[in-house]
Amino acid sequence: MYVAVKGGEAAIENAHRLLAHVRRGDLGVIDLSVAQIGEQLALLVARVMTEGSCYDPELAALAIKQARGDVVEAVFLVRACRTTLQRFGYAEPFDTGAMRAKRRVSAIFKDVPGGQVLGPTFDYTHRLLDFTLAAGLPPPPPAEAAARPDETVPRVMPLLGEEALIEPNPPERPGATVPDLTREPVAFPAERALRLQALARGDEGFVLAIGYSTQRGFGRTHPFAGEIRYGDVMLEFMPEELGFLVPLGRMSLTECEMVNQFAGGGRAPQFTRGYGLAFGQSERKAMAMALVDRSLRAAEFGEETGAPAQDGEFVLSHCDSLQATGFVEHLKLPHYVDFQAELGLLRKLRAESADASEGKDVGEMS
Amino acid sequence: MNAISPGFADPALDGQCVFRAVMEALARPARPRRLAGLAGPPPPLTPELAAIALALADHETPLWLDAPLHQAPAVPAFLRFHTGAPIAEHPAAATFALLADPARCPSPEAFAEGTPDYPDRSTTLVFAVQRLSEDAGCWFEGPGINGRARLGTAPLPPDFPARLARNHARFPLGIDLLLTAPMLVAGLPRSIRVVAEG
Amino acid sequence: MPDRDSTQEHRRRVMAVCAEATRPELEAALRCVNYPGTVTDLRRPETGLVMTRGRIGGDGAPFNLGEATVTRATVRLADDATGFAYLLGRDLERARAAATLDALWQLADWREAVERALVPVGERLEAERALSARQTAATRVDFFTLVRGED
Numbered sequence: 153m154y155v156a157v158k159g160g161e162a163a164i165e166n167a168h169r170l171l172a173h174v175r176r177g178d179l180g181v182i183d184l185s186v187a188q189i190g191e192q193l194a195l196l197v198a199r200v201m202t203e204g205s206c207y208d209p210e211l212a213a214l215a216i217k218q219a220r221g222d223v224v225e226a227v228f229l230v231r232a233c234r235t236t237l238q239r240f241g242y243a244e245p246f247d248t249g250a251m252r253a254k255r256r257v258s259a260i261f262k263d264v265p266g267g268q269v270l271g272p273t274f275d276y277t278h279r280l281l282d283f284t285l286a287a288g289l290p291p292p293p294p295a296e297a298a299a300r301p302d303e304t305v306p307r308v309m310p311l312l313g314e315e316a317l318i319e320p321n322p323p324e325r326p327g328a329t330v331p332d333l334t335r336e337p338v339a340f341p342a343e344r345a346l347r348l349q350a351l352a353r354g355d356e357g358f359v360l361a362i363g364y365s366t367q368r369g370f371g372r373t374h375p376f377a378g379e380i381r382y383g384d385v386m387l388e389f390m391p392e393e394l395g396f397l398v399p400l401g402r403m404s405l406t407e408c409e410m411v412n413q414f415a416g417g418g419r420a421p422q423f424t425r426g427y428g429l430a431f432g433q434s435e436r437k438a439m440a441m442a443l444v445d446r447s448l449r450a451a452e453f454g455e456e457t458g459a460p461a462q463d464g465e466f467v468l469s470h471c472d473s474l475q476a477t478g479f480v481e482h483l484k485l486p487h488y489v490d491f492q493a494e495l496g497l498l499r500k501l502r503a504e505s506a507d508a509s510e511g512k513d514v515g516e517m518s
Numbered sequence: 519m520n521a522i523s524p525g526f527a528d529p530a531l532d533g534q535c536v537f538r539a540v541m542e543a544l545a546r547p548a549r550p551r552r553l554a555g556l557a558g559p560p561p562p563l564t565p566e567l568a569a570i571a572l573a574l575a576d577h578e579t580p581l582w583l584d585a586p587l588h589q590a591p592a593v594p595a596f597l598r599f600h601t602g603a604p605i606a607e608h609p610a611a612a613t614f615a616l617l618a619d620p621a622r623c624p625s626p627e628a629f630a631e632g633t634p635d636y637p638d639r640s641t642t643l644v645f646a647v648q649r650l651s652e653d654a655g656c657w658f659e660g661p662g663i664n665g666r667a668r669l670g671t672a673p674l675p676p677d678f679p680a681r682l683a684r685n686h687a688r689f690p691l692g693i694d695l696l697l698t699a700p701m702l703v704a705g706l707p708r709s710i711r712v713v714a715e716g
Numbered sequence: 717m718p719d720r721d722s723t724q725e726h727r728r729r730v731m732a733v734c735a736e737a738t739r740p741e742l743e744a745a746l747r748c749v750n751y752p753g754t755v756t757d758l759r760r761p762e763t764g765l766v767m768t769r770g771r772i773g774g775d776g777a778p779f780n781l782g783e784a785t786v787t788r789a790t791v792r793l794a795d796d797a798t799g800f801a802y803l804l805g806r807d808l809e810r811a812r813a814a815a816t817l818d819a820l821w822q823l824a825d826w827r828e829a830v831e832r833a834l835v836p837v838g839e840r841l842e843a844e845r846a847l848s849a850r851q852t853a854a855t856r857v858d859f860f861t862l863v864r865g866e867d
């Protein structure tokens with residue numbers, strides 16, 4: 153039971169003023185602009201957009217500034233903002249095969265059509281702190297090389313599909329509705345499309361840990377990174393009043409396709425798949441999502457289940473940072489009446505216990 | 519396409535006023551109340567039908583139009599533009615059904631009645647009638663009516679009271695009905711009963 | 717009368733350029749076109765959301781990924797053309813400018829002027845695309861697999 157608590161308005165208002173002051177920090181240090189966050193903390197912006205489930209780099213950057221860099225608080229702000237906006241409709245699914253890739257690697261074939269391009273990556277850095285950054289020195293200009301005439305690169309997985317070495321993707325069923333957890337509460341067992349939506353907006357740390365658990369043996373899936381790509385794709389939408397697809401602008405996305413060990417079940421064995429997709433450059437998230445997508449398909453392949461990563465209800469019910477933080481953090485709000493009830497109950501139990509043992513005080517610990 | 523008439527002057531406030539009137543109409547059934555229509559919709563769409571459609575419909579609520587509305591090309595174009603709602607081919611697929619000629623309304627069973635888990639997934643019918651008055655017509659009882667109330671309205675299908683009775687018998691499933699006349703709206707939700715024909 | 721599909725494809729290409737243009741670029745294009753008639757809002761610019769979708773495995777059944785902010789506007793010209801814009805982001809004036817260019821493009825007398833005015837935008841986009849492609853190409857790798865082992 154909840155009992156309302158009144159009062160404290162002045163203290164709350166002053167706490168918020170103090171927060172604003174502390175957020176700004178030392179006035180002798182230059183104020184951080186939203187544009188600076190957008191340009192120089194782009195991976196944090198991508199994470200807040202992905203988990204906030206709203207693609208708008210400026211809004212995400214503002215949320216990060218307002219949240220003092222707290223990712224979960226920034227996600228909360230973005231989610232709150234989106235509830236104030238009407239929805240125009242559902243976009244055409246992205247054609248990631250038409251992505252202008254800024255990075256594209258495959259860990260399963262070294263010679264993939266379109267080649268492997270590293271792009272801007274932390275991979276192969278030495279993880280040594282760079283004190284020239286602290287000094288604010290400008291970086292050298294990037295190297296350039298002749299580009300191939302068509303930068304769109306074919307996806308890797310269809311190469312395996314040609315020989316039926318990998319399971320086909322589930323085809324689009326005409327007229328079927330696509331589940332949307334922002335419209336209908338999640339019911340279990342959840343279908344794959346709904347699981348992917350939940351994982352896409354799930355907390356990166358949680359999805360990473362669950363994905364990692366499968367590699368350590370809790371629901372092993374034997375993954376290979378079939379392909380990881382990052383780049384931009386045109387978003388298209390068909391307004392009801394126009395009746396044709398309108399290009400809305402280019403969005404930056406990261407996609408990961410995992411190839412996993414076999415499924416047979418009476419048929420010729422095939423590789424299986426896990427899929428991850430996220431806003432911006434969000435490689436770790438897309439990879440972890442692909443691992444968890446595959447592990448949540450265990451029952452579909454008749455695999456042994458029981459690991460946390462194979463339990464759709466467990467993963468989907470706990471992956472959302474906003475839900476998790478809401479329930480954890482509400483514990484710090486006043487529970488005075490609840491606690492008084494517990495206290496009263498405990499005293500009563502102790503009194504009964506004391507009576508039963510003929511006045512001996514059994515409750516005191518030495 | 520080039521002749522689409524304008525929508526609400528202030529989409530948020532005007533939409534809220536219409537929403538309020540519709541909510542009150544359904545909360546206090548069979549009692550007409552003021553509804554500010556939308557000026558200048560393409561005929562035969564009435565200002566009241568247009569205002570309700572623009573306030574309530576969006577891309578997730580298919581609209582079904584009766585023959586006179588559907589056959590005027592400017593009407594579907596106007597509604598698609600301002601609401602983004604798809605035009606439903608079958609009445610059972612519609613969240614809202616707009617009728618300029620309610621005397622020829624299909625039977626209530628032709629529309630969506632909802633499901634036991636989601637009785638709200640039903641069609642709300644919106645009629646454009648010529649008059650609404652409290653001093654004639656059928657008597658009604660039910661939640662939101664103090665005692666009994668009567669609502670006089672025309673034109674309607676000849677077996678209208680029987681239709682309402684059938685609709686009420688399906689409760690909690692069934693359709694809800696909004697009746698609009700110039701500057702007025704009244705509600706006949708599925709929860710009300712016809713107690714005497716007028 | 718040109719084929720409806722090819723006209724629509726043509727219009728989509730112009731919309732795609734506007735979708736990647738900045739507000740100053742669109743306003744410069746409008747000044748360049750210099751349409752003297754009145755432009756009225758059929759629907760005032762407004763910001764909302766579009767739910768974006770991916771496909772399972774890249775090419776399978778669709779799933780909902782997350783929303784994106786989108787701003788739309790619809791304008792009517794004195795010459796009786798209606799222009800639409802749906803653009804990523806929250807810039808109301810930018811959407812109105814794009815809708816105005818879309819309306820003008822639909823008028824035979826103004827189409828060429830609109831396309832000419834957007835040439836600098838197309839050139840800027842192409843230059844940026846090519847630069848990014850060259851920078852990306854410089855990170856192309858050739859991995860060698862080395863035979864190892866003694867037996």
